[in-house]
Amino acid sequence: MQRPTAFDLTRLVTRLRHASPSGIDRVDLAYAHAFLGHREKSVGVVSTAVGPRVLPREEALSIVAAVEAGWIEDRPADEDPAYRRLAARLGAPVPGEAREPAGKPGSAARDRRLIQARTVARILARSRPIAALPRDSLYLHTSHLRLDKPGRFDWLYDRRDVRAAFFVHDVIPISHPEYGRAGEAARHEVRMRTVGRHAAAILVNSEDTGRRTLALLDAWRFPRPPVAVGHLGVEPAFGREGPRLHPPRPTFLACGTIESRKNHLLLFQLWRVLAERHGAATPRLVVVGRRGWEAESAIDMLERCPGVTAHVIEASGLSTHGLAALMRSCTALLMPSFTEGYGIPVVEAAASGLPVVASDIPAHREIAEGLARFHDPLDGPGWLAAVERLMEAGSPLRADLAGRLEGYRPPDWPAHFAAVGPTLAAL
Incomplete structure (x- = not known):
């Protein structure tokens, strides 16, 4: 009873x-x-x-x-x-x-x-x-x-x-x-x-x-x-079927409030280097999340670094269906957090067929072992190399990561x- x-x-x-x-x-x-x-x-x-x-x-x-x-x-x-x-x-x-x-x-x-x-x-x-x-x-x-x-x-x-x-x-x-x-x-x-x-x-x-x-x-x-x-x-909206965009150049996604724990500063430093190396061919980075606390250095780069302001887009207020469509449209999810309790964007991305590069932390290992590519959150050169390999036309790395998601069933x-x-x- x-x-x-x-x-x-x-x-x-x-x-x-x-x-x-x-x-x-x-x-x-x-x-x-x-x-x-x-x-x-x-x-x-x-x-x-x-x-x-x-x-x-x-x-x-x-x-x-x-x-x-x-x-x-x-x-x-x-x-x-x-x-x-x-x-x-x-x-x-x-x-x-x-x-x-x-x-x-x-x-x-x-x-x-x-x-x-x-x-x-x-x-x-x-x-x-x-x-x-x-x-x-x-x-x-x-x-x-x-x-x-x-x-x-x-x-x-x-x-x-x-x-x-x-x-x-x-x-x-x-x-x-x-x-x-x-x-x-x-x-x-x-x-x-x-x-x-x-x-x-x-x-x-x-x-x-x-x-x-x-x-x-x-x-x-x-x-x-x-x-x-x-x-x-994972909400049913996240899946391989549904509307999607077709951006004219590689577009990466980062999800989460802009705060020091999420390690956005690493991504913005990477995008400054990418802009110096690739100029107009620099990929986009879409940051889905509002500005948070203790993130002055990251926000300074968003507002004043030319390589970042030219190629990084802040997005907030997306509906669940809007975020799901964006995930189906991007090149890869980048999740370099220093620590997480769970990391829901990782499994939402995997459900949407979006390749994942995530920080090598226990929560990410638990939910995405065998699915994601892992890098230490302090490994700047490793993250940069992964992004440059993923942005290549016909990227073998992207094909490998996408292939890992075939048949994936997200938690429900x-x-x-x-x-x-x-x-x-x-x-």
Whole structure:
């Protein structure tokens, strides 16, 4: 007999004001569908300043639906204005005309804020105190949100009948504090200690994340809960079939927020050298991701280095279908990160048939051994040689890497839940 499930909706409520989902949002959404959508004995839980509140399943599902509607993820690539603008810059225009969202500029953002305000009011009006949570519930928290506020989880001390499972996405702010914002290492330690105090089980996206999480709990003398590893599912939009561009020259792709951990500075240094060597024949580099923190040197190159400004294009706001079409159109994905919890662009690219060159780190080895070409993230000459070999007409290296992807089946969400299901059922 299944336990009643209490899914923590707090992050999804906060994401009502955002136009597109992050990687953690996608995990939240997948779990919401799996547990709220398919288990009748389920409820939502929202952390508020006045304590946790319990929402009936129907109310919780309406919040999930509102979030999905705001993200507009089903828009085809050729109707995505960001994709069309990028295609024009690459010299590969998309046929037809883009369908811009109805309403005045900025109206969509205002509408999302209004929906969020109404949703918060509805939660306060229609929810019930945590005492209303069914006995012997499984509490699922699949984001890191609010874990840095331990008091928000003190209710678990009073509800000893509830078993809690937490999803740990990474411990990078602790293991690699140099790549985070000031103070983030201390905040993440608080989050992980909250997990250590309350977790009856921990869910992770990779073996590497699991090892690092248990090492922290051991160092802090917390008991070791069972850890379930489930690789994250790739969205169905990523595949070999579908629209694609035909850029007039080799075009490489880098995905991720521009921050020091992602090692964009290495790529921009490479592109300066490539521009000096190849002039007008220099390949393009498309960087999909917004500008982040602690990345002044990389941003300086984006703005002031002639070789970079001439051949590197920043792109943000792409829909899922737009990114999938771009992946089908490029020469290779370059992923030189110093550390990752998982590395979803690697498997999205592989699913799309896009050759991958990735940094030689444990997470990348785990998800792409035998598929990708690996280089140390500090091996500038190695990365440069790989790019120059891939940009050649009829590149043997590109043919080899593309051949490795024949028959590749990416992780999907059913496989993820099959992997973590036994651990949750054992609770």
